[in-house]
Amino acid sequence: MRPDILIIGGGLAAGLAAVAITQRRPGTTVMIVERGETLGGNHIWSFFQSDIAAEDWSLVAPFVSHRWEGSEVAFPGLRRALTGAYCSIESERFDAVLRTMLPPEAIRTGATVTALDRGGAMLADGSRIEAEAVIEARGLRDISALDCGWQKFAGRLLRLAHPHGLDRPMIMDATVDQSDGYRFVYVLPFSPTSVFVEDTYYTTGPEFDEAVLEARILDYARTRGWQVEGISRREAAALPIVTGGNFELMWRTGAQGIGKIGMAAALFHPVTGYSLPDAVRTAALIAGLKSLHAEPLQDALRKHAEARWTERRYYRLLSKLLFEAAAPPDRWRMLARFYSLKPALIARLYSAQSTKLDKARILCGKPPVPIGKAIKVISGGVS
Incomplete structure (x- = not known):
């Protein structure tokens, strides 16, 4: 098979792009090449349904594993319910559904790419796949062009002896200890006796001890009165939270003349780290382009990422x-203040569509960080 579009990497952005092209451009052939044996890796992606445009919901809906009406946040002195549907996609479902939506020849797993150019890819077995155009979707392979803090987490799907009593997610429980940076626990009730608990914290470096985070998770379960019978899944990662950088330098890393999507193009929310809304928008963009030849595709993807x-x-x-104006034990105050604002403003920030008035409202009023440090950061600017 010589596909029209060759996508290197089999993660979320790659899969959604392949689905969008297949559904909206009949006759255009796509191939995903992934070094792992499954598509999507080991992840749970979550998002607010309002993050997705109504016309693009059909791209996401088949993959949704869980959907809840409403969610909650909790901080010292503040507990608040948020309206609107919240959804999660488990990578196992992503892999299974994607294989039913694409022809078998469109997916090649267990294949490592050793070289890449705008006309195709060389594989570790010595074979080459030719294509009309190539898309890089293997994530951020070089972060040297970016200034980052880090969102580090470990998640565990707990099997409980008795029902947990939750009916909606707790997307931030920041009532936990804050001594080592902004920290919160994230809770997704998958079934009456199955709950995904993730311990997350924001610090300046990517290093973390997964065993420590698992111990925190189990301790959190005990404080909630949950009797844990076992752990059904584990995941952990350190994700960049971008505070600045050089887009041009970032785009030039890797093979030249190739369009990038997903994390490879820094298409994730600089505050929350959420990547799914951008993956959906990029997939819809690709499917709607006038031409999918190599040069116009690469140009369109670059302009999209740069914008x-x-x-x-x-x-x-x-x-x-x-990261720079708040002392680590007090970082939670910035988030607590944000979540006290109007629900519509909160929703627009999550979807990266804040208005000018939203931006002013978030920064105005008594700052939850030392004003001298805040002024220094703001006056210093951001790239």
């Missing part, structure tokens, strides 16, 4: 304030 980078400068400033 998102430019318009999200404000969000990088918020992340910079979090």
